[in-house]
Amino acid sequence: MSEEVFESQLLQKIDMSDIKLPPNLVVRPLTIEDNENGFFELLAQLTKVGEISVEEFEARFNQMKNSKCYFVLVVADEEQNGKIIGTATLILEQKFIRQCALKGRVEEVVVDESARGTGLGKYLVLACTRLSKQLGVYKTTLECAPHNVKFYEKAGYSDAGEKYMQIRFLKALKIIKRCLKKTYFTDSK
């Protein structure tokens, strides 16, 4: 069996019986072999991905797995040799507030162009949401483009009434990212 980024038994604990998927689709944790199954090509439909070597992928995979806080879900299509046609990630954030609570974040939700409009995105968001509840978070949040608000409202989310602010370091990134990222996490495996 392939190495998984989180224990697949956790998925069996959530009830998804209200949403049917075609029998050729399998929802499971990301595995360490999925870089060969179109995972990066799918992510590239969401944003920039770049060239990721096998070593870089496996290093990040292992960091995520060891942290126990990254629940990267993928949907594989068995009729297309296991090609990954959907993904979404639940991240657990640790807090001191609210009695040392956990908070969930849903990130990187993307469905392959060929499978949009089939309910797969909703399935992934609900799976992340129900998994976060199962794991005991006090709330789960996400950021989305304004035109996706209705989609997430149908999955139970509502506007939190807060502003989402950012600061970008793209220029600095080009200069320092590689060396710093690697040295910073080198001894964290």
Added chain:
Amino acid sequence: MSEEVFESQLLQKIDMSDIKLPPNLVVRPLTIEDNENGFFELLAQLTKVGEISVEEFEARFNQMKNSKCYFVLVVADEEQNGKIIGTATLILEQKFIRQCALKGRVEEVVVDESARGTGLGKYLVLACTRLSKQLGVYKTTLECAPHNVKFYEKAGYSDAGEKYMQIRFLKALKIIKRCLKKTYFTDSK
């Protein structure tokens, strides 16, 4: 020396010389003894904290420390026996997108009532922001109340143009949080 939630040398690598703090204030990582220095009382000025036992605090502290992704800054006032009068947390989020990038999140920014308006909040936000840049993130984000937008704009942040959505599980939390949180992280130390 007290055990710190992250290596304090990292703070020495960022330049904060443009903002002066009174000489009685020390900015440093959270230590495992800080539950006795008013850390929870300060957090309670931000949101609900509840009763946290020493064991719960130390367990969360160690989880954060071991993950290497939680940079909890505190400001201690030496004229008040080291009482903590400010805190802010930078969290590193791991990505596959953007060439396995890191992303920063600024969370739990709070300054004691007695010290508001002194520039301490701005100092903490800039320290988190500069630390995130030093660690090689491609961007750093935060969520804030609409009336705090100008404060964060002065620190270099701008509206990301995305909606911040949430789903809350307070009722479920009361029932399942304790057992699930503890069993889930039990073997992660």
